[in-house]
Amino acid sequence: MKARMTAKAAEHRLAAAGLEATEHRVRVLMAVGGTPYPSSAPEILDAVRAKSDINRVTVYRILDLLVEHEVLNRLDLGDKSRRFCLREDHDDEHPHFHCTRCDRYLCLRHAQGILNTEGLEGLEADIRHVDIRLEGVCPACRSTT
Numbered sequence: 163m164k165a166r167m168t169a170k171a172a173e174h175r176l177a178a179a180g181l182e183a184t185e186h187r188v189r190v191l192m193a194v195g196g197t198p199y200p201s202s203a204p205e206i207l208d209a210v211r212a213k214s215d216i217n218r219v220t221v222y223r224i225l226d227l228l229v230e231h232e233v234l235n236r237l238d239l240g241d242k243s244r245r246f247c248l249r250e251d252h253d254d255e256h257p258h259f260h261c262t263r264c265d266r267y268l269c270l271r272h273a274q275g276i277l278n279t280e281g282l283e284g285l286e287a288d289i290r291h292v293d294i295r296l297e298g299v300c301p302a303c304r305s306t307t
């Protein structure tokens with residue numbers, strides 16, 4: 163899976179997205195990029211706050227900015243909870259695996275052409291966002307049954 167994101171990699175990624183690499187943005191991006199699974203907003207907040215004095219609103223604002231600039235994916239999970247994970251590149255809307263037993267999410271590799279959008283032909287649909295979720299039981303949970 164993805165390695166921990168360095169400050170340098172975070173700065174590079176921000177620059178590529180046309181964003182100024184402020185200290186706070188770098189810290190938020192490193193917190194999200196440091197895990198191979200999508201993190202919840204409170205988890206990100208804890209990780210960033212462990213190293214820097216930054217308020218909640220600022221962190222949430224940066225998360226929204228990074229989603230807007232296609233640096234991060236945002237998973238809206240219905241129960242008002244949101245999780246964030248890193249995009250390998252700007253169009254990396256990869257699928258996720260959700261363990262229904264421990265409620266953990268895993269990022270899967272981006273798969274080109276996983277969808278058949280034939281049904282949308284003639285509807286002039288403009289697809290803005292792809293959200294594919296596979297549900298089941300993760301290996302850790304399976305081994306404990």
Ligand SMILES: [Zn+2]
Nearest residue numbers: 261264300303
């Ligand atoms: Zn599990």
Ligand SMILES: [Zn+2]
Nearest residue numbers: 200247269270
């Ligand atoms: Zn992901």
